[in-house]
Amino acid sequence: MEGTRSGRGRGRGVRLPATEGGSRETMPELNPEPRIDPNVQVATAIQRMTDLLAHLVEHQGQPPVHQPGNPGNHIEGEDRALERFQKFSPPKFLGGPDPDVAERWLEKMIDIFAALHYSEERQVTFAVFQLEGAARSWWNVVRTKWEKEQTPRTWVNFMREFNAKYFTSLVQEKKEDEFIRLHQGAQLVVEYESQFTRLSKFAPELIVTEPRRVRRFIHGLNVEIQKDLAVA
Template identity: 75%
Template structure:
């Protein structure tokens, strides 16, 4: 309504008349009491008087002080810079005296940003509020790109391992000589059970097998453990 008054250049009295015309229900009853009071006290029908009465009824000092405090302590939190700026501008109307000076408005805005963004903005000069807003958004965008890159970089090995697990052949057991052999559990060879207490091997010095069944000495297949062929000719190779 104030914007309308500025556009059509209403007089003070006409502004009050237009505003009162919009009131309904309880608000209309409230105005009827105020109108009688003004007639009794001969109060001029001016917009400033109407706003004083209206704010006393619907926007008391306690609420004004609360909104002013919320403006001063407003923080970005998990919001984007654009969302934070929208709230900052909305709450600023409750403390107009704090933002009359442009540099003070910029300082209040920057103080509510995250510490990481504040640190990057500390080395830059802000001539206008829109300049500070744009630089804060650029810093936010850059930091988001860095975080996404780091997260993607961390996920590459894990995703590769997951794909490898899905494409792996039958689960392999620990065979003779430390070789993975399908169908054979850890600590067991093709010829029978090998106790974990056996060893170390007299051929290679490693535990869990003896030199009699060492795959390299017995020239066994590295894939299946058979002595009839080498791994190059293994029939179960993909």
């Protein structure tokens, strides 16, 4: 019946007991916030981590892809790719003895290339554009050595040379050990992911394939989350 129809639906209020003056006040009913599935959070973090580190193996050892037809298409493609790269405002790197400066520059390059999904050879080419001064002189030596030894222009090889030049053996070993021992602990998944990404560049051989990266990432998660992820 219309007289007894309840007021269910969106925006329905909760009626409070009458006050001393006999009036009733109505408070809006607050809808509870949706519960976020922790499995979804972990899966999202794994996907984001995979995308962020995909440049380590993407097109590894493969020659650059040339556009068919007009030979000028490849040059135009390079120009457009460079324009997209510059829109991220990549920093210059001058070299120097401060490992923190070198690490910040390398992290920025990794972040940019993860967003652009360029081939490894293109990543090396564009990273070199940002080298100036002593860093550029260092690269000229490396380039000559690579040409003589026919070393593939991959991002993994570039990081190996960069680490050897701008991080002492002690720093590299320390960072690699931190990466090997890395576990989530009391961190949020996103915080653990950030640490994983930061330290992984000091141990590229340990995560050279996508399955190995994902497996090591999951291994460092808390056991409870690993179990939930396995069930999911």
